[in-house]
Amino acid sequence: MQASDPAALDGKLPAPESHVQVLVVGAGPAGLTAATELARNGVSVMLIDENPLDPHLVGLDVPLFFGGRAGSAVQNQARMVEQIVASDPAYEAAFEAGVDVGLGVTCWGVYLPGPASRALPGPVAALTDGARSWTVGFDRLLIAAGARDFVAFFDGADQPGVMGAQAFAALTDRYDAFDGRRLLVYGSGELGVRTAQRALDLGLEVAALVDVTDEPRAAPASINALRAKGVAIRTGVTVTAAARGALGVTSATLADRNGVTETFACDTICLALGRIPSIELFDSAGIEIVLEAGLGGYVPRSADGISTSSPLVFGLGDCIGVSEDLPSRADIEDEARRAAAIVMASLDGSPAVIGARTVPAQDQLAYRRHVIERMLESGGHEVLACQCEDVTRGDLAGIRPPRYLGCPASTGNRRDLKSHAAEGPLNHDQMKRLTRVSMGACQGRRCREQVALLMAIYGGMPSAAVPLAGYRPPVRPLPLSVLATMAETRAMADEWPVWFGIPTQWIPYGAIGTPEEDAMLATHMHL
Helix, strand or coil, X not given: CCCCCCCCCCCCCCCCCEEEEEEEECCCHHHHHHHHHHHHCCCCEEEEECCCCCHHHHHCCCCCCCCCCECHHHHCHHHHHHHHHHHCCHHHHHHHHCCEEEECCEEEEEECCCCCCCCCCCCEEEEECCCCEEEEEEEEEEECCCEEECCCCCECCCCCCEEEHHHHHHHHHHCCCECCCEEEEECCCHHHHHHHHHHHHCCCEEEEEECCCCCCCCCHHHHHHHHHCCCEEECCEEEEEEEEECCEEEEEEEEXXXXXXXXXXXXXXXXXCCEEECCHHHHHCCCCXXXXXXXXXXXXXXXXXXXXXXXXXXXXXHHHCCCCCCCCHHHHHHHHHHHHHHHHHHHHCCCCCCCCCCCCCCCHHXXXXXXXXXXXXXXXXXXXXXXXXXXXXXXXXCCCCCHHHCCCCCCCCCCCHHHHHHHCCCCHHHHHHHHCCCCCCXXXXXXXXXXXXXXXXXXXXXXXXXXXXXXXXXXXXXXXXXXXXXXXXXXXXHCHHHHHHCHHHHCCHHHCCCHHHHHHHHHHCCC
């Protein structure tokens, strides 16, 4: 029998702080309804939601593209909790059903049993409230993490006032903390129409609704209703620039295919170009991910729209696929009850009537690529592709090293995306390493999709040819001080000096060359 490694973690990890039958991540309408339904059927349920967000995350545009338009109210966490609970009566129903609700709690990692996780005491989720981190064990995990905004940059998009429609909805409906007065909405689909109408209902001004397509993408009746309220409708145009002011955006410049420009005064440019399923937890946990253009991009593989490749993990709502049509609250709740039934059947070991998943035929990737191509035509190559790392479209196309390294000594071997594509598929993770694109604190939430499309365009490849840039935990940016609060046993701490297999790196300087060094090596180091 092979001797066990005394430095291994097997049997040394502490037990999770708690254990539930079902952990639900995401307390939007879908997560609330599913959690309440499960609890009413006698299942122990923990429901967590990262809202209210730490204000620092809002500033980093995590998890949504807030674009500097969150008011100072987000600094008051207690008020935000009250605001969130008051925004949806379903919270009260969840409390009454016995759901253990944790607001302001983020799930930053999911760890499932497998070859690389044998030391775990079972399936666990890593959580944080911004002050500390801990783990919770679960029998089943239901992820209802929602969707984020598809972002496309133009000149001036890196200043306050350029934001996403999903973020606008969160700041207005959930937080009551939107800091703007006059919007231009970029995107004429149902998402754009709903965004413009939401703004008007709140007493805000909507200067225009614009799109690159020749005709509005939403139903004519919806477009005409906005036009009747004084909203200018412009099609066949793209946003080329946002004028800079002391507090951010002051106007938006549009250009048509002939170069004719038009300017609208506004303090906010709201991108309503599409929604991206939030699959970070699925992918980082090893769930099988596939590209479905009709479901908004990369999504968990699912036969029924709920189940995934792991029998322990389920998905619900926008995070498992979005369509261009926005579902009603009633439809969301019906789907949530179906998800609860599937999860309960899984717990019981009984078969569930699940039905087959229907994937819409619409190609959402084609529209997004059209947007990026038009913005390239009108805005050129020196517009930012990655705001965090100051990487331009031209930097990406030329695979230029990070600017802070200075110019390379020799450019004789310089490659570009087109030459790389001629030799094989392009890889987003490789571009991260070569240019630092998508490597910033926002973890690619501002640029991930537009960078992938730029790579495909510059490389002359189909959009689907660029694989997903992988996610790793933590799926939210966390201070090391928070991660350091994770519980560890004495048996774990005793063996930390052998990390990386370099014993002497942990010898105190004053002990080097003394008998104390020999004693430490003999006692603590396993060579």
